[in-house]
Amino acid sequence: MSDYVPIAEDGAVLLDGEHDNYGGFIIEPSSLPPHPSVFRGSLRSSISQWKSELKKGIWLKLPIENAELVPIAVKEGFVYHHAEQEYLMLTLWIHESVCTLPANASHQVGIGALVLNIENELLVVQENTGRTKGSGTWKMPTGVVLQGEDIKDAAIREVKEETGVDTEFIEVFGVRQAHGAAFGKSDLFFICLLRPLSLEIVFPKDEIEAAQWMPFDDYRSQDFNTNSELLTRVADIVTAASEGKYTGFGPEWLCSGLHRRGAYFYHNTRDINNYLEDKRSSL
Amino acid sequence: MSDYVPIAEDGAVLLDGEHDNYGGFIIEPSSLPPHPSVFRGSLRSSISQWKSELKKGIWLKLPIENAELVPIAVKEGFVYHHAEQEYLMLTLWIHESVCTLPANASHQVGIGALVLNIENELLVVQENTGRTKGSGTWKMPTGVVLQGEDIKDAAIREVKEETGVDTEFIEVFGVRQAHGAAFGKSDLFFICLLRPLSLEIVFPKDEIEAAQWMPFDDYRSQDFNTNSELLTRVADIVTAASEGKYTGFGPEWLCSGLHRRGAYFYHNTRDINNYLEDKRSSL
Numbered sequence: 001m002s003d004y005v006p007i008a009e010d011g012a013v014l015l016d017g018e019h020d021n022y023g024g025f026i027i028e029p030s031s032l033p034p035h036p037s038v039f040r041g042s043l044r045s046s047i048s049q050w051k052s053e054l055k056k057g058i059w060l061k062l063p064i065e066n067a068e069l070v071p072i073a074v075k076e077g078f079v080y081h082h083a084e085q086e087y088l089m090l091t092l093w094i095h096e097s098v099c100t101l102p103a104n105a106s107h108q109v110g111i112g113a114l115v116l117n118i119e120n121e122l123l124v125v126q127e128n129t130g131r132t133k134g135s136g137t138w139k140m141p142t143g144v145v146l147q148g149e150d151i152k153d154a155a156i157r158e159v160k161e162e163t164g165v166d167t168e169f170i171e172v173f174g175v176r177q178a179h180g181a182a183f184g185k186s187d188l189f190f191i192c193l194l195r196p197l198s199l200e201i202v203f204p205k206d207e208i209e210a211a212q213w214m215p216f217d218d219y220r221s222q223d224f225n226t227n228s229e230l231l232t233r234v235a236d237i238v239t240a241a242s243e244g245k246y247t248g249f250g251p252e253w254l255c256s257g258l259h260r261r262g263a264y265f266y267h268n269t270r271d272i273n274n275y276l277e278d279k280r281s282s283l
Numbered sequence: 284m285s286d287y288v289p290i291a292e293d294g295a296v297l298l299d300g301e302h303d304n305y306g307g308f309i310i311e312p313s314s315l316p317p318h319p320s321v322f323r324g325s326l327r328s329s330i331s332q333w334k335s336e337l338k339k340g341i342w343l344k345l346p347i348e349n350a351e352l353v354p355i356a357v358k359e360g361f362v363y364h365h366a367e368q369e370y371l372m373l374t375l376w377i378h379e380s381v382c383t384l385p386a387n388a389s390h391q392v393g394i395g396a397l398v399l400n401i402e403n404e405l406l407v408v409q410e411n412t413g414r415t416k417g418s419g420t421w422k423m424p425t426g427v428v429l430q431g432e433d434i435k436d437a438a439i440r441e442v443k444e445e446t447g448v449d450t451e452f453i454e455v456f457g458v459r460q461a462h463g464a465a466f467g468k469s470d471l472f473f474i475c476l477l478r479p480l481s482l483e484i485v486f487p488k489d490e491i492e493a494a495q496w497m498p499f500d501d502y503r504s505q506d507f508n509t510n511s512e513l514l515t516r517v518a519d520i521v522t523a524a525s526e527g528k529y530t531g532f533g534p535e536w537l538c539s540g541l542h543r544r545g546a547y548f549y550h551n552t553r554d555i556n557n558y559l560e561d562k563r564s565s566l
Binding site: 088183 | 371431457462466531
């Protein structure tokens with residue numbers, strides 16, 4: 001952003017902003033004329049200017065305080081890209097080539113938490129909402145991974161919230177990818193194994209009808225499980241893992257890139273650690 | 284939706300819609316009065332009505348054709364929830380309890396594709412955009428998983444688009460979860476192993492600078508890889524897997540739920556198949 005205020009030939013003040021690395025332009029929200037008719041004039045002149053510069057995609061982020069500018073931008077050809085509570089992002093593709101603007105977030109992410117105690121009892125709940133409400137079905141705790149939250153932390157948090165039990169994250173047993181979830185998005189469901197660090201159960205009565213430690217064989221023989229190929233496979237995995245015959249993906253914190261940013265990489269840590277150890281000891 | 288048109292005490296036509304299972308109300312977009320001042324009256328009367336019914340969350344989906352209604356809804360207290368090109372979803376929480384409306388999609392999903400031929404050469408590309416542009420760095424093909432697209436299909440599609448090579452999906456080697464990606468969303472990056480079904484390379488010159496089969500050791504010794512703990516770990520995994528000493532998550536199509544909906548479940552299929560086979564043969 002500069003202090004220089006560019007003026008179009010027709011006298012309208014052009015919208016300020018930044019050129020991006022993809023031939024596009026990102027309008028600076030603080031530069032928006034709040035008055036609708038002034039905004040309309042600036043936007044029209046700016047579009048002419050961007051077209052003459054052969055710009056491709058234009059990004060317009062309208063804070064919710066500027067909601068009255070939305071219909072004006074739409075009339076000039078902008079479409080919606082994504083929105084958060086406090087703003088709406090609109091885009092305009094003004095180039096003759098095919099639009100290559102990136103899509104908005106495509107996936108919701110959830111976790112299912114398998115918590116087994118040393119007596120082979122599974123930590124299960126009956127939910128107060130959703131499809132199994134009132135059916136007496138005992139399920140593993142499940143929940144949504146928040147934006148910015150690590151999968152492993154989400155699993156620990158959901159178990160704590162729904163049952164009061166403290167846990168340690170062990171590994172991801174598997175990931176199901178389904179389509180057509182809320183608002184048409186796709187859904188990734190990480191089924192995780194956790195180890196209990198406490199046993200006492202306390203649950204929030206508005207969300208959870210009941211919670212208990214349940215013998216694993218009683219859990220798996222419920223219709224809800226036997227009617228599901230997915231849950232049948234998961235039950236097999238639990239049994240195999242308890243005999244040391246199944247390995248999932250464990251988290252490892254790894255850095256990469258110029259900025260040495262860290263992130264969890266979930267992979268078969270048992271296999272790779274065994275491999276690297278064998279290699280070292282054979283040297 | 285019914286043919287019955289409810290009228291408020293002040294004469295305004297109440298907005299039509301459906302009650303949801305969470306104490307909320309979903310306004311029917313086709314019932315919206317297109318004229319702003321009529322909409323304002325209907326919305327105000329409807330909000331009074333919903334409050335008297337102790338409703339919690341109100342969902343308002345405004346098609347982009349009704350953009351002029353956005354500022355009116357915002358003035359009445361609605362906030363943005365999410366948007367797609369052709370509509371904006373707004374919500375209003377009118378209950379005294381804490382807002383429990385679900386968040387919008389939280390994650391972008393990407394794939395990295397490791398394609399090794401029988402001479403232990405990796406299929407690599409130099410990109411025309413992004414951070415490594417012009418640096419001469421050879422990378423595995425990467426790309427975004429589209430909404431509604433299976434991870435395994437996205438990997439096959441990206442390899443085909445960037446190199447022209449046909450592949451068969453084998454398994455997921457690991458998943459990295461990072462935060463603060465585009466528009467503040469989180470990012471899941473699935474690193475996948477694929478087997479080539481063809482060898483000839485053809486690439487689109489606007490997106491890809493160059494593509495080739497590269498001896499794996501030359502690939503892994505690039506600074507871009509040795510400076511990254513993540514890519515170093517991935518290179519170890521490739522080597523271990525080529526000696527049969529690493530197992531990732533393979534896809535299995537499984538049905539579940541009342542509607543027998545199918546989805547891919549990525550898990551350690553080798554471990555679980557071995558386990559189930561041993562169990563069968565021991566009977």
